[in-house]
Amino acid sequence: MIGVDEALSRIAGALPELPAETIATRDALGRVLAAKARTAHPLPLFDQSAVDGYAVRHADVQRVPVTLPLSTTVAASAQAARARLAPGTAARIFTGGLLPLDADTVVRQELTRRKADAVTILKAVAPGTDLRRQGEELAKGSVVAAAGARVTPGLLAALALAGAHQVQVRRQPRIAVLISGDEVVPHGAPLKLGQVPDANGPLIGAQLAQWGVPPSSIDYVADREDAVRTALASAFERADLVLSSGGVSVGDFDFIPSVAEKLGAERLLWKVAQKPGMPLYVARRGASLLFGLPGNPASVLVNLQVYVRDALERMLGRDPRARWRHAIAPARLHREQEKTFWLRAIVSADAQGQLRLETLSGQASHMLGNLARANALVRVPGMNEAERVDTLRWLSLYD
Template sequence: MSPCWPGRPGSRASTCRARRRRWCSEERGRHARRNSRGPDRSRPGRGVPRHRRPLRAAGARRAGGAGGRRGGRAAAGREGPAPGGAWRRGGLAGPDERHGRLPAARRRRGGAPAAPGLPRSGARPHHAGAGMNAITPGFARADLTCPGGGMPFEEARARVLALAEASLPAETVPLEACCGRIAAAPLQARLDLPRFDQSAMDGYAIAMGAALPGAWLPVAGRTAAGEAPGWLAPATAHRILTGAPLPEGADAVIAQEHVVLREGFIQLAGLPAPGTNLRRRAEDIRAGEVLIHPGTRLDWRHVTLLAAQGVEAVPVRRHPRLVLLSSGRELRGTGQPLAPGQIHDSNTPMLRALLRSWGVAVQSRPAVADEAGAMRDALREAAGKADLVLTTAGISVGDEDHVREALRALGGELAVLKVAMKPGKPLAAGRIGGALFLGLPGNPQAALAGALAFLRPLLARMAGAPAPRPVVSRAGFALRRRPGRAEFLPVRLHSRDGVLEAARTGPDGSGRLSPLLGASGLAFLEAGLQELRPGDALDVLPFGAEGEALA
């Protein structure tokens, strides 16, 4: 007998390979015929490849189990649908329902089966849909979402403002230093203004009951501003200057250009009405009335009024202690050389200047490294000395975004994690220790939109002041858009035909800087708006303080 060498015709190995080739060919033919026929609707599962068949119910047995396949089907028909049927119909089978014997296999290994619908151990979470607003361990509830992804703008804004539960403490500052500060208490008038009846112009004080048209009256006495009030003798005139107290017995002042003066006498060309050219006591302000209410942002007008009342110091809310952090290994400060792939940090100077124009002092530090430990240390240090921690970039879910994980590691809580707005969707707000936290996106226009729409009203709320109101204008452009998200557009405000009109300053793009140069604010488009026509009413959030909206 000749030996059976491997691969030699007639050998055992050659015969096995031939049989395997024939079996594979037959299997391919069967699959091709089955796929060409399509699935058999009368027999679920038949004519469908195994990997596309509906998943088996948890615990369902194959042939050889109790009752076999026929017994299993009969039991399912008697008892009702198999467990997990609803998940399978929706294509949402739990991990333990992917194979009927998985729970039993886990029990044999000593592990308990996982609860239906929960991810398997070690599975990586995805961030689609509500995931960005889902609760993470140690975080406050932030799972309200809208179909477009993210929390509705109005709901997010309400949650951010609710973080400021109490106003900042009060402090007393000199009158000259109160501009831009928020009044912490009602300020009442101490004095009547004017304090006494006084003359409104240079002229002659007379008593109307003793004067006749064309009569000559002797001039007796003179009173200037700052002197004690005099006394008006009967049938005489009293020389008086602007601001001087009215002499007793006088009830009108005739302007000096309306009389003829000759050798100590004046001739009355006509008789004025009683009270002419007089400032009566307390006709402007009465002692005891409230001049300034709490929450008022003080400016030069209030300084004028308080100075007239003799006020030296004013109770105001303490400035918020705000720490600004930015992150990004690509960021370099102004004046520093740039290597390939690096850019200058524009967000930090922009936010610092913007906050300064709002009267807020800012503490900032160099860009934090894109490392979880560095961000954790920076947040811990900032929260220990700030009322509000503000960050730019690093709040999304990228590989180099570590703000969320650092917050969670420090026991922080988030009330908002993603907002349905354009630009500025990855925006977060919450608490870290005793400080409030607001995380803005990294693109300049997105960071600006978050600052105007969330940061500015939050700072006002912390100071006990009302939120800044938008400027109402008329749209000077047309726009069609997909509804579902609030949107912010850079616009320039100008007066046209006596009406404030908003004009766009550049194309869309959250990373563009040139549209901001000619802009005076951001136009706000509500989430449900689909079309904007020229002439439609349009709200604009101005960059500067109130009254500085016009370019």
């Protein structure tokens, strides 16, 4: 049995690489950039007004009040040609309007008084006031976002404004999910005596969808060696990641490890010194990585959050270490002697703004009821680990 960090290291060293693909920026929400995204033109695109007001030559408004005739009006719209501002005149201009040639200042309308075709400037302003200069934010060819950035609505808007009509992103991972167990019945199906409704399929599917990588399939597999073989062989052929639940312990019907290896999979690890989720099995076959998750729902949750999410982030070119945060430990803390304990908890800020952890009841591996309140999965070092426990590392269950 190996420790959590060793398990993470072994998985990181065996991950399949996801290729890059080019897609339209409008379709990139939630995807991860595979290369730097650059501006196709400067931002702002041209010299423009930052307010509704009047474009002037600063030399004409150094002494106020001063009245200037209006020579033109510039709306925020397409222009046949760039207007030129004659000396001793002003141009009515609106927010985003193209600054006339020879204008070097904008006086916002709150500082003026308009009468017919003339405007009186009532207050002096500094040269260059309320202008947005071409390229002052980003020059043409500047980096808008680095490789590994996830495309949020804000980044998508920035890419659109920067003229990036296409972006390079990592291909979405293909994920196949296998739910084993003759006692497990798909959600919503009638139950017979001795059967239980499936929680793992909905849990895995929802968790992956929340991360932006929904599974391509969720299949139910009987506790027979031939059924497991058929399901695993098919999943290996079509998926980058294969996630199974159940069938990885030492029972007579736990076929996942043995069948995977008969199919040519190379074992990376089996059993991690952690609770819950100890009988985790991970193997690689060709370009596919198999995560054999234990059958208890809390064990599935732990291994999804800690190992599967770590693998997904790395495959997409992101640093999974950024997910980990710190909070002050509770006064009373349950610890295992030689295992990392994964605690479902509530993290909240105290009156001083410090993050603190609140433990919840119902921490057994078959229990999920406390997830209605929990927002964090907390790493509690074993008694044999030389780590401080006044502050603890944790993962958000909702990021």
